[in-house]
Amino acid sequence: MILTQCAVCATELGLTLGKKCGRCSTRYCGAECQKKHWEEGGHDKLCKQIKKAGGAEQYNANKRYTEAVVVAAEACAEDTKGQTCFICTQALHWKTKEGLVRGCACRGTAGFAHVSCLAEQAKILLAEAEENNLGAKVLDERYRRWYACSMCEQEYHGVVRCALGWACWKTYLGRPETDQFRSNAMGLLGMGLASAGHLADALTVQEAELAMTRRLGESEDAILVVQGNLASTYSMLGNIEKALSMERDVYSGRLKLHGEEDSNTLRAAGNYAVSLHDLQRFEEAKSLFRKTIPVARRTLGEENVLTLRMRWTYARVLYLDEGASLDDLHEAVATLESVAHLWKRIFGPAHPETQKAQEALKGAREALAKGGV
Incomplete structure (x- = not known):
């Protein structure tokens, strides 16, 4: 998870409280914990190493990314046996020696890749769009490479999405809080952690993201995105009542901002109905689905993922x-x-x-x- 707790006693600090090591930015609730970490926790030996890596947040992200890549490659090992990366054409990555993954809808021999290659491809495409001022539409399309396959266009899932979430976060976390790519990377990390079942970590990231979004005075639309993701995590953790309350607000907000035919409104309606279903409020769920599914089929199409899930x-x-x-x-x-x-x-x-x-x-x-x- 991103670093929102004291490194010694795990006191919750959010994104702004507490104090940091002056050299490496490791976070503490106060001077006592900082002193204890230096004298008893081994920080005296790690401090220079953490600073060299770019600070505590970067060091943590790099470490968690490496671990996530190993998990993803191991999970995909049987499926990727005898295959090569469609980007670098090698079985083992030339530098990291990591194995292949496939977490999309590609068939046959397509879609096999190294997480490192997918991340590098996304990074290069997005940097090119930024440098050449190619516009918001192109930036959005290229940003999809961080979470969706360039060939089948379907989103990655499970441990592959988690590894790419860490890859994205470690790439952009050094940017200012107000930078859109940094904000988006935090969102992708939260969704990746949730997709891989790391729900407690996902909750920490998403709650921090919501607090940051509000503190920076982001648009209502941006806040609704974060609230929707957070509600989904609450639901997966079994806190259905809290999820339902948040999803009802998100659906209402989307409906007001964008109308019933917008894909985000329909997604919010689907999430809201799922929580109604989980609470066995079947009549309410049926009523909502009967109102929104015809709209989804008409505007998104029969084969759209959202339509099918609804x-x-x-x-x-x-x-x-x-x-x-x-x-x-x-x-x-x-x-x-x-x-x-x-x-x-x-x-x-x-x-x-x-x-x-x-x-x-x-x-x-x-x-x-x-x-x-």
């Missing part, structure tokens, strides 16, 4: 409701048959959510076999 969750709401009618159960099965087929065709059998779609379809069929009320 339909998938809507079907789960239908068949998990104890009061489901036979018509509800038939609709749930038909919906999931369509979604599972499209998901497998678009994202491939290796994508983690492909199996989840198949499991949901199995659950709907079992519910139908038992009959509705």
Whole structure:
């Protein structure tokens, strides 16, 4: 996680409290902990090394990135056996000796790469756009390389996304707080940590990001983005009531700012409905989905990821409701048959959510076999 705690006693300091080592910027709650760390915690031996690496935050990011790359390569080892990187054409990275990963929807021999190569490619493309003032649209398109495949255009997931999150953060953390790339990198790190299941770390990053965004007086739109990501992490941690409250506010804010057809409004509606579903408030969830899914299908298309996820969750709401009618159960099965087929065709059998779609379809069929009320 980013450094928001005292290095000795773990007191929460946020992004601005406490004091720092004058040489390497390691953070402490006060002089007593700083003295203890120097005399008993080994900081006297690490201080120069941390400073040489660029300071405590940079040192931590570099270390966590290296660890995340190892985890990602090991997780992908079976899938990448005998393959080469589509960027450098080597099996082992020439410098780091890291293995390959694949965390997208590419098929066959496509999509294999080193995290280092993906990160370097994203860094170079974005630097070129900055230097040549290519405009906001090009910057946004190139920034996608930090979290989405350049070939299949699908977002990376799991441990690969986590490793790229650390890569992005270590690249831009040295910029001023007001720099957009630094802010975006913090957001990507939070989402990457959540995607890999490091939810406590993700929560720390996202709460710090929200505090920073508010302190800097960012736009309401920017604040809603961070709140939406934070709400998703609360939900994954099981704090559904808090997630629901935040998601309701995000949906309301998006609707007011951008209208019902905006993709961010639809995403917020989907997240809000998921929490309603998790709290078994099925009627409210069904009502919201019935209002927003037709809009998503019309504006985003049948094969859009968001559209598919909304339909998938809507079907789960239908068949998990104890009061489901036979018509509800038939609709749930038909919906999931369509979604599972499209998901497998678009994202491939290796994508983690492909199996989840198949499991949901199995659950709907079992519910139908038992009959509705």
